[in-house]
Amino acid sequence: MSLLDIDSVTLRFGGLVAVDNVSLSVNEGEVFALVGPNGAGKSTVFNLVSRFYDPAAGSIRFDGHDLLQCNADQVPGFGIARTFQNIELFEQATVLQNLLVGRHRHRQTGLLSNIVFSPKAYREEVRHRKAVEEVMDFLNLQPYRDKMIGGLPYGVRKVVELGRALASEPRLLLLDEPASGLSVEETQDMAFWIEDIQTQMGISVMMVEHDMGLVSAVSNRVMALSDGKELATGTAAEVQSHPDVIAAYLGTGEISKTGTSRA
Amino acid sequence: EQGITDTEVLIGSNNDLSGPFAAFGAPATKAAQLVFDEVNEAGGIHGRKIRFVVEDHAYQMPKAIQGMNKLINGDKVFAMLLSLGTPMNIAAFKLQDAKNVPNVSPLSAARQMAEPFHPLHYAGTATYYDQIRIGVTYLAEQKGADTVCAMYLPTDFGKDIKEGAESIAAETEGLTFVSETTHKPDDADFVGALQKLSADGCDIVTLALGVRQAITVSGTAKKLGLTDMSFLNSSAGFHTVMAKVPGGVTEGMYAAAGWADLLSRMDQPEVQKFFKRYTEATGEELPGTGALLGHSAAVTLVKALEAAGPDLDAKTFQAGMESLNYEDVVSGNTVTYSATDHQGADEVVISVIKDGNWVEIARQ
Amino acid sequence: MTTDTNPADIVLQIENLESYYGPIMAIRGVSLTVRKGQIVTVLGANGAGKTTLLKTISGVMDPEKGTVRMQGSEIQGSEPDAIVRRGIVHVPEGREIFPLMSVAENIAMGAYTRTDRGDIAADEDMVYSYFPILKDRRAQRAGTLSGGQQQMLAIGRGLMSQPRLMLLDEPSLGLSPLLTQEIFEIIVRLNTEQKVTMMLVEQNAKVALDAADYGYVMELGRIVMDDRAEVLAASKDIQEFYLGVSQDENQRGQRRWKQRKTWR
Amino acid sequence: MRFVLKTSYDADIRLFKHRAQAVWYALLLLLVLATPLYFVAIGDAYLLGEITGVLILAIAGMGLMLLTGHTGLPSLGHATFMAMGCYVNINLLGAGVPWIVAFPLSGLIAGFFGTLIALPVLRLHGVYLALATLAMSILTGDFVVMAEPWTGGIAGAAVPDINIFGIEINRYSTPYKFYYLVLFVAILLVWFYRNLLRTPTGRSFTAIRDSEISARAMGINLTRTKATSFFLSATAAGLAGALFGHSAGYVTNETFDLVMSITLLLMIVIGGLGFIPGAFFGAIVVGIIPVAIANGRSFLATTFDVNINVPGLESALFAFILVCFILFEPMGLYGRWLKIRTYFELFPFYRKDMFKRQKSYLKTDRVQ
């Protein structure tokens, strides 16, 4: 059963067609990967789902709801959480606080009870912390718990971002290049986490990633985009062997010390 | 009684030395200090030297409150002299009155300085309100004018002047108040305002603007050829600088004030002495309006202290103040106080700028 | 270190460098040598201090202790622009571009320290030939480029200053496999054709070691290993932790309960 | 450094991180409660009045701190909200509403109208928001004039004394009562403020400050959250305005001017943006330095007969001190305080250059 349905969506920036009549759907419980050359429009698809952009045409539905009817801040309410390609954390807050903001959609207390810190607010806080601690344990973030984001290395920030998204207990997780800037070892951790997220937590994942190793390790289906258009869809192996994908995106994988790989 | 010892009497002033009215406050306090220095050098009054404490509120209420608190509760001054700003003075009354601190010659010609009557409130000169009423009456007679207008800043000062103009127009047969424009201290272009006043047929325009702005208004009116419009300033615009603007820009401006211009009276030795002493002490080219006011107020205070006798307190001071009746040569005015009159110089002098000088043309 | 000690050959010599972020010591007594015409790579896990090392070299951070010598003269603590004029260019981590300026203007800024107009134009063409997409987007505001495009811009801009020594911090970050491959080809080409010395920080250790002549491994702010690239690539630890070649079939189980690294 | 072993979720939720901190705060509370005793002893409440003034400033400062320091929205218009609070208070008192009702209402009404005014400009950032609020501040005086029936316009309005269940409180005649009243309000607000910061509302504010995009992606409604922050901020400013009115005794269209707005911003920056104590540190600087300068001058005059009579020197000296503060501690006094504290906590292991500022670089504000 499909959870997210993107149907013939088009988006233009001036004369540039960044997303060109793209349709895709992410099924409940699957890991769906979006690959493609730089500037293909992958992040833009994410931004469309997040409602940062309004498409010129097409529809985006999540679990039967028309996402185009709502604002960016209502999207997480349906259970969609995301990370960003270039890391958008709350720099002047600790890891713990960042993750707690991720819980925002589960907020149940109002302004007044927050101001006087009513027993209800207290109980809610305890609940949030519990959930967040679990996420931190899962992602091995405990050592960084009370550290300011501003001083964390790139790789840890990537994980914190994942944690913040997970803290919101989403149904669909959008990961924009989760492994960029991670070492091989960390990328493997990421692969295991994504697997666990899918299998143990039952969260569907849609991700953009250039590391084909990671893509083939975790994804059920892969779609390749180029210039805003769909190139190929299928299993990782199918897409990876598609000649257009190889030409536009993958290359040969060998560094020739004499000339460019672009023939 | 606070602020008095056998050797010293403490006088306070909550003034603007660095804000928009520093052009009045700074010279006024300097001139007053010079008077006190002279008195102190001569041994003080009844053996008491005068110590003058000035606080700078830069025309801001929060600072004024701090200054007031310091002077009255901290320094514990005996009297306040030359405090600048209507709201600042009014705010201070509550505390001053409770502590029996007299308020002498504030740098505000608002009506509230002496009205309603309070035994310890003494205004120095005629109010803006009266100045403008007298000035308008005089000009209307002279020029056969039948319309009055006002250009003013929305402050207590502007309000007094506008209301003065309005009330005299209402009371005088054949005179009507027809138009008004308001301004802010940073307004620099008056073409629109003057065109409006001209279109409304204004004969006399009363001005309640900063000196700098009044100069621009006059220049603009000349440029636009509005020669049959007469501009009437109050004491706030009766400023030597105004007359000295190069190029004859301000020629023909009128002012109704509680004193006469200095430069036209330089033949009087006392005026000369004041002039010399002030310019030497400050290095300024000439004592302006503020200096003159400061001097007069200080002289009033000194005379009142003398008259109060050695047993100084609020009661004897009041008696001293109310006994005053003297000719203030420097301001060219007669200073009288009495049990019913708490306004010193009642005369209003009307002057006009001629050949770069203020020239007295009438007095009332 | 290699035994060759001809001092004229040494482009960059770092001794005992220590840098702090407030109270946090990020690099702890690093010494290394970069020789003329070499490609040197620095490997290391997250937070090892690689970025800090490059920043200290290029002068955007001041070291607390130690010296950085560029061809014999000490440069630590100078203003970064002075260091650029000495011929060191730093292509930073995380696409530090000028977001409101056009792509073309960004690239022009790369040549700020140069005065030879004709050659600048030629180099612009060179950059555009490496990254044709940038040519198409010459007038686009750099801030609206996609992540990878911004990375290309940052690299292209770095090439414009005709450096003697290039510091590259994760050049392949966010680039497609094809482009990663091309970037490394460009690096190798510049190195062989224009004799640009390179110091390269990469997470993608495989390509980095492929391209490099010499490698350093950093851990927790220290250099824990250094050798010729081939040697490193053959080392067991490197293979396990940086190249992802696992000895154990049951990778997952092992990785879940992984032991920390074994050096030290 | 002090390590706190956290054993339960409560550890992060508690107001005080550890016992010692609670003790310090208790001591501080005792100190501020006992301060009047000193003035009773010397029989002169002059300086207590200034301390009360500092507390009023700090209340307004907390309002602005919430908006600027914690939500990242600069405002050069907070004197406007103070004016609202002050005039509402005067009018309610004038209408016979008891102070105990009128006072909180004046805050809430200021908050309500503050939010209404702010709504159209909530899309703005940085300089633009600062300028929009600056415009608001400039127009305040004009609105006070226009609303003459309620404000007394140019002529001004006298502020009635406080009366709580028959207890008369006036700034000058009963300085001690006034001090305790203001202190109570300040402490209450600090408590509210701290509660806010440890609950979702406060977190959504700081989230917006750090990254609007992420905040939206986490489900935070920007307009509503910013409006909430504006509301709380204007409410605190309104309360401060009402108290300020009581302390001034008389207010006119010129009382709540741009300078006051600027002073508030200056205060929280000097105190330390983003920290509640920063509002107090800043208020102390802004409130006490002029007093110190003025008294210092008087002291020189009386004891050494040194008369410094340069008009405006005090303002300039004050400005100069501010320049020094900013120059040597751009992160604010609270930042400096943290360093001093760390110094003592670490004592033998402290390195001199530990807090040496590492070079820092700014990025444009124009990309949001």
Next chain:
Amino acid sequence: MDFLQLIISGLANGCVYGLIALGFVLIYKATEAVNFAQGDFMMLGAFVCIGFTNHEYMGLDFWLAVPLSILVMGAFGYLFNWGILRHMFGQSQTSIVILTIAMGFIIRFFAGATWSHEPTSLETPYAGQDVRAGGLVLGVDEVLIVAVTAILTLVFYLFFSRTKVGLAMQAASQNQLAAYYMGIPVKRVHSLVWGLSGMVAAVAGILFASKGAIDPSTGLLGIKAFAAAAIGGFGSLPGALLGGLIIGLVEPLASRYGPPGISQIAPYAILLLILIFRPGGIFSQTLSKKV
């Protein structure tokens, strides 16, 4: 005719705002700092010129005094940056704003102590001279203001868009770190632009002072110039001029045809309206973040 006169005078006055705004924008465009003391810089420039040329001070020839004061103010701006702001490099813009506010106080004090608080007029050779054409009157001072403002705006516009240093200034404001990586001497660039802005302030001050009298509180005008800069779009040079002109026009129109009081409200009301409907000003210089 009256109407035309109104418009022309309004434009001339608007140019003064534009000129001060130009000073703001220069600094903003190159450093993203907001100089709250720009109005005071202008006032200081005017007084410096008065100090050089007025008979009671040095009495130099006016045409010698002008370049001298421009130089002095250029040096002042440069040194202010070099001696003070440079020590805060990389600190938040808010701190810099506060610093410039405090600086404004100090400048006002200095001017008051040196040249007194009394309004003073600049003695110019063209004082009181008019240009008359078909019933319209324009002071020589106003003609000069219009001409100089137009020229300066154009020059700076070209400087920023065409020259390498101009581009580098923009680069330095957008990302200081990246600018350093490019070898741009960011701190020197900052000092330079503060120097330039000091010079512009001197020009504005001289032109303004020759129109009427000035006193140390003249710097208040800076706030209106702020509004002008924001209306045009902070960071846009033509925007600064346009914003200045808009305010310059709106004021006399409002005071001529509106009820009393409206002309003081009008500039700020327009500012608010523009910001509500175009949050970045007319020539918006902002970009929404790409993620």
